[in-house]
Amino acid sequence: MKTTVFEERSGGITISRVIRDYEYNMASRHFHEEYEIYYLLEGERYYFIDHSTHLVRNGSLVFINKNQVHKTSPVAGSSYHDRILIQLNSKQSDLVFTNPDFSLEEFFAEHSGVIRLDMDQQKYVEKLIYDMVREIREGQEGCRLMSGMRLMELLIYAARCLRQNDPYPVPAMLQTEKYLKVQEIADYISENYRSAGSLEEIAGRFFISKSYLSRIFKEVTGFTVNEYLNIRRIMKAKQLLSTPEPNVTAISEMLGYENVSYFERVFKKYAHTTPLRFRRQVLEDKKQLTERMGQSIITNKC
Structure with missing residues (x-):
């Protein structure tokens, strides 16, 4: 069964949380003009990116560059998974896409792939994501600016985690x-x-x-x-x-x-x-x- 917990959109940002408890395979031929941030709350997934397969576990962030070939598939015996997906459409006007001091193109060119977070980092990332969802959902004054700022903070924080954390071990199956x-x-x-x-x-x-x-x-x-x-x-x-x-x-x-x-x-x-x-x-x-x-x-x- 598929359960959509939420799906919010604002200023080129789409955030959704989906829970699946069956063996879900993403459709083939999957590449597109949007940037993606995939965060796995629970479960395990295989994630094929460009020309390598990664085992993604709960607490992992995955960054997908626009037009980057990617596909998720189930891990045997682990069909249940709960994920958050953030899609960024740079064609739409928003702070994060037009800020002269921050380039999405450069960020995703340098940071595409999988980042494994520790417990404290997971809590901080989840707080930023849910702050974005709340800002979009409540629609108060300056909500697009606030959600864009949270997104930029998430990207910068993830880049810091990538530099600080130990390299993600490659599971034996993928070797x-x-x-x-x-x-x-x-x-x-x-x-x-x-x-x-x-x-x-x-x-x-x-x-x-x-x-x-x-x-x-x-x-x-x-x-x-x-x-x-x-x-x-x-x-x-x-x-x-x-x-x-x-x-x-x-x-x-x-x-x-x-x-x-x-x-x-x-x-x-x-x-x-x-x-x-x-x-x-x-x-x-x-x-x-x-x-x-x-x-x-x-x-x-x-």
């Missing part, structure tokens, strides 16, 4: 031959997305059969090899489309696609829009964000 082999293959695809080759070629490079490669890659990551390769290519395409040049045909060739029509179909499948529309939207968003910078944004309504 098995299967997990290590999949991580090696995912690393290879991430670095060689333009010329990775066919499933047969990748399997041959790592001295395993196609069927075994297909099975273990799907089991560990939640993606097929071809899905993961295309996602990596489309992530790079989004980066290239965030500037006026090069043109779509050139980008298609740079990513290893044989023709631009096929590239456009794959891009639309994963990005839900065409390359040209994506470029226009990104450039317009950048223009609007630039216009907002330097302005003090305080509103009385959430």
Whole structure:
């Protein structure tokens, strides 16, 4: 059963708490333009991020950069979990997105991954989160500013915890031959997305059969090899489309696609829009964000 304890929205921030007591698998092909902060209150989950699998236990914070491939899956014998998810949409105006002294892009580039908190740190993080929820829910004067300030405090505090805490130990299960082999293959695809080759070629490079490669890659990551390769290519395409040049045909060739029509179909499948529309939207968003910078944004309504 799924229970939504709360879901609050304000100024580009969405906070939700959901409890599930069944074996929930996040949908495949999961990457998007929002930043995410995942906090596990109870339970255990596997969290695949980019090309590595992490065991996330209660009291862990997970930071997901925008357009970062990620997927959660259940741990055997531990289907129950209680989590809080904070999603940040930088297209919407708010203090945390327009403050010239704080960059979400830089923060998530430096701090994506899993942070394990001790008991005192957990209490402090939970207080900050529930303060944000209360501010949004009550909707008093300056609530967007207050919730944004709590969010910035949470991010800065988490960065300090990451520097202070001992490294998170890697569970023995994630050091098995299967997990290590999949991580090696995912690393290879991430670095060689333009010329990775066919499933047969990748399997041959790592001295395993196609069927075994297909099975273990799907089991560990939640993606097929071809899905993961295309996602990596489309992530790079989004980066290239965030500037006026090069043109779509050139980008298609740079990513290893044989023709631009096929590239456009794959891009639309994963990005839900065409390359040209994506470029226009990104450039317009950048223009609007630039216009907002330097302005003090305080509103009385959430």
